Amino acid sequence: MNYKSFQDKLTFIIIPEANGSVVRVKLSRGALWGAIFALLLLVGTSGAIYLQHMHSAASVYLRTTELSGKKSQLEQDLKHKNATIEQLKNEIHTLSKQAAEVGTKVEEMKRLEQDLQKLAPEAKKSGNPVSAAPPNEAADLAAGGVGGPAIAVTAEQVRELASVTGQKYASLQTEMHALESRFRESKKQLLEKQERVHQIPSLWPTLSRIVTSPYGYRKDPFTSKLSFHKGIDIAGKLNDPVYAAANGVVHSVGYDKLHGHNIVIEHVSGLRTWYMHLNRTDVHKGDRVAKGQPIGKLGTTGRSTGPHLHYEVLHNGKSTDPGPYLPAHTRKE
Ligand SMILES: [Zn+2]
Structure with a gap:
């Protein structure tokens, strides 16, 4: 197409339906193509802008939805964390109360230890000195009412409570270990003392505590001459039980006309006990006997x-x- 063909005129006739006059529009080919190109450009640009807008709108929508989901998730997380923090605060509070209660118990145990030491005064005092604790007034007042305004605690206060509670527990743990060690030592000493007591012939060997003839000089019941008892x-009474006066080992069991049926028991520290005139013997040489164990029957043999x-x-x-080994006794005059 050359320049001349662009110059060619085209006539467009617009015929209205009624009696209106006919409109003739003359356009050169170039103008027509220019108009068509302009129109296509306009449509293309508009379409591109529209598509761009639609894309942006969709992106914004998606982004908004995504953010909304994240916000909801974050809100839930925050709610959960707040609940956890509240729970932890309550737990710290409970622990601090428990620490105070354990502390009171430790003080009670210390007083108990003091009482025990009074019972065993010769027991060696070991470990930390026992501190006399003041009476726990808080426990006495605990039964009273509660109330007052609710003041929110700060994070700093909660941290301080947690820290103080932690220190209290650590200190209690140390004290309890020390107490346990001292109690073990006291128990050992009491057992040793108990064992020593069991080794000493301090038990009446009979049900009766009536001494008809004491230790020492007396008139012999058979000859009426002065003799040493x-x-x-x-x-x-005949066949009353006769008991071992202390822990020991049976040294001998025998019979002779003088002593009748008789038993000798060997104890610690060079001590022996001798039981005579028995109606019957129930132990054998070498038997280990415990304090209070029946060993025979009272009699009148020999x-x-x-x-x-x-x-x-x-x-x-x-x-x-x-006599000095036995608890208070009555004597028949
Ligand atoms: Zn006698």
């Missing part, structure tokens, strides 16, 4: 005027007065 005679127990305590083979 190396034990005590305790009244009793050189005896009637049922009684002749009881002797020997120290390194020498007779000694059993």
Whole structure:
């Protein structure tokens, strides 16, 4: 197409339906193509702008939805974390109260330890000195009412409570370990003391505590001559039980015309006890016997005027007065 063809005129006739006049529009080919191009350009640009707008709108919508979801998630997380923080605060508070209660118990245990030490005064005082605790007034007042305004605690206060509670627990743990160690030592000493007590012939070997003939010089019941009585005679009924006066080992069981059926028990520290005139013996040489264990029956065998127990305590083979070993007794005059 050359320039001339662009110059060619085209006539457009617009015929209205009614009696209106006909409109003739003359356009050159170039103008027509220019108009068509302009129109296409306008349509293309508008379409592109529209598409761009639609894309942006869709992006904004998606972004908004996404942000809204994230916000909701964050709100939920925050709510959950707030609930957790509240729960932790309450737990710290509970722990601090428990620490105070444990502290009170530790003080009670210390007082108990003091009481125990009074019972065993010779027990060696070991470990930390026992501090006398003031009476726990808080516990006495705890039964009262509660109230007052609710003041929110700050994070700093919660941290301080947690820190103080942690220190209190650490200190309590140390004190309890020390207490446990001292209690173990006290128990050991009390057991040793108990063992020593069990080794000493401090138990009445009979049900009766009536001494009919004491240790020492007396008129012999058979000859009426002055003689030395190396034990005590305790009244009793035939076949009353006779008990070991202390822990020990049976040294001998025998019979002879003088002592009748008789038992000798060996104890610690060179001590022996001797039980005579028994009606029956129930232990054998070498038997280990416990304090209070029945070893035979009261009788009147051997050189005896009637049922009684002749009881002797020997120290390194020498007779000694059993009286001081025995708790208070009555004596038949
Ligand atoms: Zn006697």
